[in-house]
Amino acid sequence: MSVTNQTTVTEFILLGFPGPSSLKLTLFVTFLAVYLLSFMGNTLIMFLILMDSTLQTPMYIFLGNLSFLEIWYTTATVPKLLATCLLETVTIPVSGCIAQYYFFFSLGATECILLAVMAYDRHVAVNRPLHYSVLMSIEICLRFSAGSWTGGFIAPLLPTILISHLNFCGPQKIDHFFCDSDPIFKLSCSDTFLAEALGYTCSSVVILTSFLVTMSSYGKIVVTIIKLSSREARKKTFSTCASHLTVVTIYYGTIIFAYVRPPAKYNFTIGKVISVFYCVVTPLVNPLIYTLRNKDVMKAFQKFLAQKRFLLTRNMHKF
Template identity: 45%
Template structure:
């Protein structure tokens, strides 16, 4: 720690994790290690399958590939450090690395919001105006939407992270959380956080509300179009292409809305830990299951992928 004026400046934080569940740490380590391994492995398989199969080179799977990449990095920013708190006594993280973790996590989360919106728009065009799909959802358009999601995501949290990094931290330095997030950090600040909290809530509300609103509008048109399909089989088939995406959208937006669009003091840290686990650990794990394994075309491609690997042949 470095010296300040009549106070001590914090140069590192201690990640407490889940102090009330210490007796369960061995079990939690195994559980979250399995979840993390499944998440990374599953999303890597999706990524490689789409990347190496020319039949999947369409916008829907192109967006899915970007989502898989986001989920891999998203969970990797959080889970390894969390796992270390279960098995080691070293839980320190430097101030700089804490700000980096906060920025990367926030950036990837914002990128996922934008990408989910792009995926909803893709489904809207495919179902509501199918005759214009090839002209409206070109490869160039898909590239632009995906690039916009990444760029917008990594620009969005710059101001909040800068504001938090400029707060005065004089101690204590124990973060009662399992990663460096805005709320637990604001609780440790010695200087006024009113402006920072207002700015974060406003920016988060704008990001979440705008992306969620566009997603909801897409689904209003999608559902309206599906209900007009005369065949029950046709309605079921059309809805099945959107049900998985809609399910994860509801889980993802529900948890982040509860956390970031409300005043920072509304929920206790214990409640926020549970909400955070949903979208940092559970939702990324669901991606390989919900988005892909229930999609017949993707399921068949994954099977072929493993068959060719087992035979030592190149993937077509």
Template identity: 50%
Template sequence: MTNLTAVLEFRLLGFSSNAHCQILLFTVVLVIYTLTILGNIIIISVVTLEPRLHLPMYKFLQNLSFLEVCYTTTVIPKMLANLLAKRKNISFSGCMAQLYYFISLGATECYLLAVMAYDRYLAVCEPLHYGVVMTAESYTCLAVGCWVTGVFTGFLPCLMVSRLRFCSDNLINHFFCDISPLLKLSCSDTTVTEAVIFILSFLVLASCFLLTLVSYLLIILSILKIPSASGKRITFSTCSSHLMVVTIYYGTMISMYVRPTYNLSSELNKAVSVLYTVVTPLLNPVIYSLRNKAFKKALEKIVIRHHRLHSL
């Protein structure tokens, strides 16, 4: 790519240059990252160890947890290193690799959230057909389809950005290699690239969000027919929590990528990016598992079993 660009590395400006602010931010992000990794590893382990959780719902959750670990690791370790480093540089190839994995994993999460919403719709609204429709083969096809489609989704945007010309300026006003600051930095005509990314982002985000939203709306309508007030309250609580995470994730992603021009201020851009790269991956294990009674019972069972084995 050296014949296509005069820039061999970029410098990530990140957040405030104040040393005290950077140390505070480093501590906060490190704690959140650690909790995110631990929370998602716990989910993966519990679903693997507990046979009663070997159901499509929890298998999808296991996929989501593994994805969150990969997704946050794409951005946060480099962000933490730059908060303490004097030279906040990243090579051109490293920048493009980070951009590719970020887009691919982000797209995979959209597909996975939509599939999880569809799974819940079948379980709540079509319980008699659930066992027939959501078989082990169906789950495998849907899960693999999410990952494979996500992998291919990242190719075109990354290829188009990598072929832009970057001249003398190599300062990226962000904490990772994202599309918006790279387009602002390029000295090429980015009109076609912006249009293609806008169309692709709209198709992926809007379609997945619409499918997810419709699924949960149908679930809520089905819940309204439940005669028991306690049953309504419990199910509504779960759905509202799921919708909260989905709304935060899609809201921030749509505001960032489904725009014909990338004119959002750099500071607001970074603030919004923190929501879906740092905060949302921490919320997912809490919302999707720790509020689930079956999961909590399985976790307690594993902890008690582990304690008994070590007490012998």
């Protein structure tokens, strides 16, 4: 599209969820509560893993990485979502919009890779327990973690560079609560074919590859569980992976629906609703599932509370 005699847009307007003030206020309170619970839950998991030596194993190091990632993942989008629920007009500079796009997809790609690594970790723990300490040593675990972050931040780099060279000359309203790929491409008055093709190819490759690796690992775990003679042994083995599998199912289910599809097949209303699940809900589900279903984490939390009660009682006796 020609940009001659057209004004270059320097900022976008985020529309968020339309509706009356009462609905927006309800959404604001709901999203704020979920965001704060997610932030506190993930922070608590990180704190427990750092403070309790019994949790400083590969499985919990991966979990600590996931909790750290979820904090930034929600922070990349939720503040603007909350602003759209309170304010009539919420703007974001074009440069800020592109930066949000990059960090959101970088963190999303990192989570995909990290979930695949965590599935592989459970596969090794279940299927090769005698070799686990060698195949998944602390050093190897840290390399896997670093590789997840590096790969995640490299994946959307080229599409982001191409988007930064697009022209935007109106309209400037983004029918979303953050700078997702489809709304950005829709507003550009440049040829977006290359950026769209590369962006969707990168997202599809990262999502589907990590999903297949994850499902392959869990498939091998299921085969092992079926072969176990004892019902109690099957139950115990499956319980070690059930929480991770729940998170994986929710997360991949929504992002595959949102990003593994032809670019033209996009409904902005449905897209916003689906985005709430992987931007807001999943980061809360993560700490809830891992803390409520994990005996080691609960034991570490109880130990922490006992220490706090002891210190509080001792300080009260001093007075």
